[in-house]
Amino acid sequence: MLDLVANSPSGDSVTDRLLRVLETFTPTRTVQTAAEIGRRAGLPPSSAHRIVAELVEAGLLERDDERRIRIGMRLWELATRSSHALRMRQAAMPAMERVQSRIREHTQLAILEQDEALFLERLSGPGAGSNVTRVAGRLPLHASSSGLVLLAYGEPELQNRILTAPLPALTRETITDASALRRKLAEVRLLGHAVARGSIELVSTGVAVPVRDETGRVVAALSVVLPRDAAVEAALIELHAGKREIEQALGYRG
């Protein structure tokens, strides 16, 4: 490929490139030079600089004092202002705060997104226990309590996809057997909640309940993360109260 070419000989569309550029940013790498971005996104230096400059112009990226690049707030604004799911987050916040203040452990809200549980919010008091979850982070459906709820009440087609795919173990207590998972899902539907002990981290137990919108579909999971051997009853009571509060805010008349 030593020839002079134009219009992305690499065969990727402009959209692809923009996305690759944005994806070079991670939770641990929030500022980069334009050249770094280019290297990581697999772009020639001059192209990288041009594209980054364009994105800065558009407000999707920002240049700080030292001329380095950060993700622009414009991106977050666009996404947050106009997103259906994030309006749900807003509706759920008061209930989440209540649960958090009573249980005093991590309180989370997750939705189904591309066959994973995506966490929209996490409230954590001081002194709350261990928790790998992060806002805008993801966890696999078969391992997290939130994921189990979203999976148990999800489309049959989703369940098939997950049950026929490999079930990677995060700990030695993660369910990795399809038929065991199938039984677990039946249990979740029967009880109306999911308890996941040690399946994400050995030291903690997740407890989650489904949240329905006005159409009656399960659209989210409300959960708390307790120390591994804590009793779940008190948490369940608060989760159900919180769940009902959110459902009312969403217009569900159960």
Add this chain to the structure above:
Amino acid sequence: MLDLVANSPSGDSVTDRLLRVLETFTPTRTVQTAAEIGRRAGLPPSSAHRIVAELVEAGLLERDDERRIRIGMRLWELATRSSHALRMRQAAMPAMERVQSRIREHTQLAILEQDEALFLERLSGPGAGSNVTRVAGRLPLHASSSGLVLLAYGEPELQNRILTAPLPALTRETITDASALRRKLAEVRLLGHAVARGSIELVSTGVAVPVRDETGRVVAALSVVLPRDAAVEAALIELHAGKREIEQALGYRG
């Protein structure tokens, strides 16, 4: 313009177009058909469909059951995971919850963004008063208490820009005179907080304090919105406690 052309004869780059497409979404219009998007973004129908399909493929937009288009969660994820400012939001949440639970009025966190105050978070108990602020919403610097704080501690160049531009009135109590604003800013710096009575909505009063990061720069404003004639002392005490808590989380040793 009846001739056959290629590569956007309209003279706009691909980035521009993508941004225009994303900007057709608003808080009140979160789902649209591809054709609607095209009309609003000023794109020919076939181009609109192609671009929308590309963005759906990339995950920046999503198609719902009825084939209509929504903003994709991917966009929010990218922005939230990798943004400096949103990590600050996360660091501020516990303090904000505390302030909210004590004052029981809207508690907000704002940053400076493109010469406006951009609200990163708003906690609102049940029964809190009126409030025009929205998460991911903006307010002018000269009118809101958060804006006054950000402006008072901002770069001189920012202050010049604002002070020499027109100062639109949101209510009859908004400061619209440059020299009055200059005096107000001096007062804010002297007192270490801003009180804005009726300048956004006549029925409410904003109270805001600055928040500094580890470099000592003011990077955010923590504020509450009280009923117009409420006493501000109790709120100020909580705001200062909250501010200090956030600054410690950010590594500021004041």
Add this chain to the structure above:
DNA sequence: TCCCGATTCTCATCCAATGGGAGTCGTGTC
């Protein structure tokens, strides 16, 4: 049944995007 709008597909056209290269700037090293 017809109609109208949304959507998909095709394809000739051609210009905006491309990326090598050369040069500048700033910083850190010996």
Add this chain to the structure above:
DNA sequence: GACACGACTCCCATTGGATGAGAATCGGGA
């Protein structure tokens, strides 16, 4: 103070992917 290295900017010949008119298809409502 010279040198090395990397980030960045500018330039420009090249061209293939993006473009949008148009035709066809789909789908819902009257």
